[in-house]
Amino acid sequence: MAAVDDLQFEEFGNAATSLAANPDATTVNIEDPGETPKHQPGPPRGSGREEDDELLGNDDSDKTELLAGQKKSSPFWTFEYYQTFFDVDTYQVFDRIKGSLLPIPGKNFVRLYIRSNPDLYGPFWICATLVFAIAISGNLSNFLIHLGEKTYHYVPEFRKVSIAATIIYAYAWLVPLALWGFLMWRNSKVMNIVSYSFLEIVCVYGYSLFIYIPTAILWIIPQKAVRWILVMIALGISGSVLAMTFWPAVREDNRRVALATVVTIVLLHMLLSVGCLAYFFDAPEMDHLPTTTVTPNQTVAAAKSS
Amino acid sequence: MAEAEESPGDPGTASSRPLMRDLKAVGKKFMHVLYPRKSNTLLRDWDLWGPLILCVTLALMLQRDSVDSEKDGGPQFAEVFVIVWFGAVTITLNSKLLGGNISFFQSLCVLGYCILPLTVAMLICRLVLLADPGPVNFMVRLFVVIVMFAWSIVASTAFLADSQPPNRRALAVYPVFLFYFVISWMILTFTPQ
Secondary structure, three states: OHHHHHHOOOOOOOHHHHHHHOOOOOOOOOOOOOOHHHHOOOOOOOHHHHHHHHHOOOHHHHHHHHHHOOOOOOOOOOHHHHHHHHOOOHHHHHHHHHHHHOOOOOOOHHHHHHOOOOOOHHHHHHHHHHHHHHHHHHHHHHHHHOOOOOOOOOOOOOHHHHHHHHHHHHHHHHHHHHHHHHHHHHHHHOOOOOOOOHHHHHHHHHHHHHHHHHHHHHOOOOOHHHHHHHHHHHHHHHHHHHHHHHHHHHOOOOHHHHHHHHHHHHHHHHHHHHHHHHHHOOOOOOOOHHHHHHHHHHHHHHHHHO | OHHHOOOOOOOOHHHHHHHHHHHHHHHHHHHHHHOOOOOOHHHHOOOOHHHHHHHHHHHHHOOOOOOOOOOOOOOOHHHHHHHHHHHHHHHHHHHHHOOOOOOHHHHHHHHHHOOHHHHHHHHHHHHHOOOOOOHHHHHHHHHHHHHHHHHHHHHHHHHHHHHOOHHHHHHHHHHHHHHHHHHHHHHHOOOOO
């Protein structure tokens, strides 16, 4: 009878039967039962994610996102736990670097490139390269500027490597920590749709510093105008990557707080680049010009008096 | 069995035989670095004596003659030591974290031994600097350092590249490049007082 059929329950939510019904579905091992509800294919987590996911036609992306949930299962005192932060291939690192160099409006670096697989390889080695790039370029630039001066004796200035390392690594770790703490605090007050983990923020900051490597090398050119144009270009690119990443995380908040956050992020970035330029690179002023302008007057005065 | 017996009246032989054996092993590995082929010698019988000798030699040669070396701004002995060993450990950790199947000490051994070409470059640079300074002097040193830098990279890549999965090889090799580049820079900018 029809009434009996209507009252018949259909079994849903049983993994075995749904797998039998759809053998192609990606499955997640239930090691941590608390994790699985988040990762079943189904309703999207937020409207922000939907539009970003639509922009990508990549089939691998869904699988990596779903599988990403099960990787962080080792306890933190094992080596395997730290290996999960280096789970990237060469092409992925190149893609992330490319993404940091070409900020496209509307596309979020974290969602597009990191996709729940933050790595520490990029931030660590980009910072290491940047430290040496700044120290070596600064040394070279000072050498070229003072070349020909009789009183100048070349020194390798090795101390500056340690100073550069302290500055860059402190920036790459402490600023994300502060930003993460701030965003967590705001999250407790205002419900934001988009929230980032600490490692994702470290990852964005690390990759956004990549543009400064060629900038530091080009800073060897001893022209003030060239250097400041380079500062502007680098700040524009990496600042916009950061701004576009963090704007969705604060836009539901109070307007002033959101704007202040983004402005602070960009300002700190600018402070880093201008500070490095000022400290490691001597100003390309023509130091010996005043002496040459004085002597003609002296010779004229001497000629007049005699 | 005859080798293990101490011959009476010859007190030096018992301790010098293992020493000669070790020195020969180190020398053999030096040859493998200078003529890099895909062989497993460096990996199988790893030792850290060779890297230690090379590191100490390099650090000593990077010392300046002047008493007041603080003002010079060049690297101190301890700094060179720390850079070489800390750099090698960091690269090894990086390689293992990326999923390479090389052991910790094997990797340290390879990286340490492949400093040999750069140590040779340092020796040549010190000799060249005995002549009068000038752009030609600098060009010669630059050429020697570049050649030895390339040799170090080729030698270490020949040993290390196979231990990484192919999709991450570049990620594991880049830090090696950076490491030898920094050491080459220290050698090139060495100016005696």
